[in-house]
Amino acid sequence: xxxxxxxxxxxxxxxxxxxxxxxxxxxxxxxxxxxxxxxxxxxxxxxxxxxxxxxxxxxxxxxxxxxxxxxxxxxxxxxxxxxxxxxxxxxxxxxxxxxxxxxxxxxxxxxxxxxxxxxxxxxxxxxxxxxxxxxxxxxxxxxxxxxxxxxxxxxxxxxxxxxxxxxxxxxxxxxxxxxxxxxxxxxxxxxxxxxxxxxxxxxxxxxxxxxxxxxxxxxxxxxxxxxxxxxxxxxxxxxxxxxxxxxxxxxxxxxxxxxxxxxxxxxxxxxxxxxxxxxxxxxxxxxxxxxxxxxxxxxxxxxxxxxxxxxxxxxxxxxxxxxxxxxxxxxxxxxxxxxxxxxxxxxxxxxxxxxxxxxxxxxxxxx
Numbered sequence: 001x002x003x004x005x006x007x008x009x010x011x012x013x014x015x016x017x018x019x020x021x022x023x024x025x026x027x028x029x030x031x032x033x034x035x036x037x038x039x040x041x042x043x044x045x046x047x048x049x050x051x052x053x054x055x056x057x058x059x060x061x062x063x064x065x066x067x068x069x070x071x072x073x074x075x076x077x078x079x080x081x082x083x084x085x086x087x088x089x090x091x092x093x094x095x096x097x098x099x100x101x102x103x104x105x106x107x108x109x110x111x112x113x114x115x116x117x118x119x120x121x122x123x124x125x126x127x128x129x130x131x132x133x134x135x136x137x138x139x140x141x142x143x144x145x146x147x148x149x150x151x152x153x154x155x156x157x158x159x160x161x162x163x164x165x166x167x168x169x170x171x172x173x174x175x176x177x178x179x180x181x182x183x184x185x186x187x188x189x190x191x192x193x194x195x196x197x198x199x200x201x202x203x204x205x206x207x208x209x210x211x212x213x214x215x216x217x218x219x220x221x222x223x224x225x226x227x228x229x230x231x232x233x234x235x236x237x238x239x240x241x242x243x244x245x246x247x248x249x250x251x252x253x254x255x256x257x258x259x260x261x262x263x264x265x266x267x268x269x270x271x272x273x274x275x276x277x278x279x280x281x282x283x284x285x286x287x288x289x290x291x292x293x294x295x296x297x298x299x300x301x302x303x304x305x306x307x308x309x310x311x312x313x314x315x316x317x318x319x320x321x322x323x324x325x326x327x328x329x330x331x332x333x334x335x336x337x338x339x340x341x342x343x344x345x346x347x348x349x350x351x352x353x354x355x356x357x358x359x360x361x362x363x364x365x366x367x
Contacts, residue, residue: 026288026322028095031066036322039090040067041289043100045296050308051100053360054315057334060364063319063327068094072102074113081116091121091287096322098315099291103298114291115158118151123282123289124178125185126151127317128265130272135340136350140271144250145242147268148189149261150182150214151282156258174210174257179217185283186255187225197229198222199249201238201256201264214257235260239267246271265293276349279313281321290318304355307347309335312363334366341366 028036042051058065070087091097102113117123126149132142159171183200190198200218204211215232222230233241235256241248242264256264269278275294282289292310300306312335319328338345338359345362346352354362 026095027286028322030064033066035064035066036096036324037066037068037094038318039087039094039097040069041072041087041097041099041102042069043292043296044103045101045298045301046306047100047102047292047296049301049304049306049356050292050311051098053308053356054098054311056360057312057331057363057367058315061327061331061367063324063331072113072117074104074116081113083116083120088120091289095287096318097287097289098311098318099289100311101292101294101296103296115156117289118282121282121284121287121289122152123284123287124150124152125182125283126261126265127189127281127283128261128268128278128293129317130265130268130278132272133277133336133339135336136273136277136346138271138273140246142250143246143268143271145246145268145271146189146193146195146253147261147265148182148186148253148255149265150178150256150258151261152258153178154258156262172207172210174213176213176217179214179257180221183214183218183221183255186253187221187228190228190253191225193253195251195253196227197231197252198225199238199252199254200230200232201235201254201260202232203235203260204232205234211257218255235264238264242267242271269293273350276307276310276347277313278310279317280310281314281317288318288321290314290321304357305348306356307349308356308360309339309347309350330367331363334363337366338362 030036040051042048055067068090070090072083072087074081074083104113128147130143130145153173153175155172157171157173159173160168162168186198200215202211202215204215218230269275278293280291280293291314294310313332316328316332343352345354345359347354347359
């Protein structure tokens with residue numbers, strides 16, 4: 001069997017195993033001290049600093065969590081990027097992880113570490129809420145969007161080959177099982193956050209079979225959710241409308257294939273001030289990983305300039321997933337209050353004068 005056919009077969013089977021899955025539920029248990037153990041992937045560059053900020057704030061807020069730090073330095077096994085066994089076992093055991101930014105080693109044959117994590121733990125849905133922060137002015141007011149991205153296939157399936165020198169083919173893989181899984185998750189998520197409107201973003205006008213399958217699957221799933229409105233929109237139209245007036249999407253949960261979701265989620269982040277303010281969660285059948293989606297910023301690493309907001313807000317998503325809602329509310333409110341209090345308490349990327357340490361200290365005061 002050729003490489004492409006083997007990958008197609010394995011990808012389809014992975015989706016088929018989870019065909020009936022709706023929403024990933026946290027099933028972790030407390031330890032003898034009454035705390036949940038959470039895997040912590042501190043990351044590279046500024047990851048160490050912003051992870052320390054999270055740990056300090058959690059300690060001050062007395063969150064019942066015990067961190068289990070792991071090393072995810074990649075290994076090449078038979079030419080394939082893999083994660084250390086200890087890290088994989090930790091995530092599967094704890095069911096949930098918090099991840100700082102990772103930098104993929106250059107020139108050593110490794111594929112993206114973020115992609116490797118998603119494949120290793122079958123993290124099929126990326127959830128990206130973007131909401132304006134009161135007191136921090138951007139060109140857009142009252143942004144409140146939620147985007148759910150299919151995380152495992154599409155153009156990012158990695159099925160590429162050279163036909164002849166100078167001619168390369170890349171296969172866009174869309175399967176019904178994976179499409180149904182993420183679309184059903186979007187409907188369940190919409191119910192949970194009381195946004196009674198699903199918008200499928202696509203380009204089925206051109207990619208009639210692949211995006212067409214995604215669209216038709218959404219129509220089938222929608223029959224099970226009569227209380228939720230289903231609409232469809234071409235991605236270029238969504239981009240135009242979102243940057244013209246994002247309030248049109250305030251009561252909508254957008255769901256879309258992988259590549260579109262990658263682009264649109266960053267676009268949405270730009271409406272509220274950038275990736276440094278944007279939380280993110282990657283949901284699987286049994287495992288969920290919450291992460292800061294910005295880069296590792298090695299140029300400011302160790303200089304007390306990093307903004308931990310994205311990782312902190314991602315950790316609040318994690319706490320809500322674990323049904324520790326009161327702690328999530330407490331920390332999120334302290335973060336937002338700190339940002340709204342003025343430039344003296346904001347980090348440099350937010351047009352402020354505070355360092356990572358003083359920003360963290362102010363959040364702790366605001367707890």
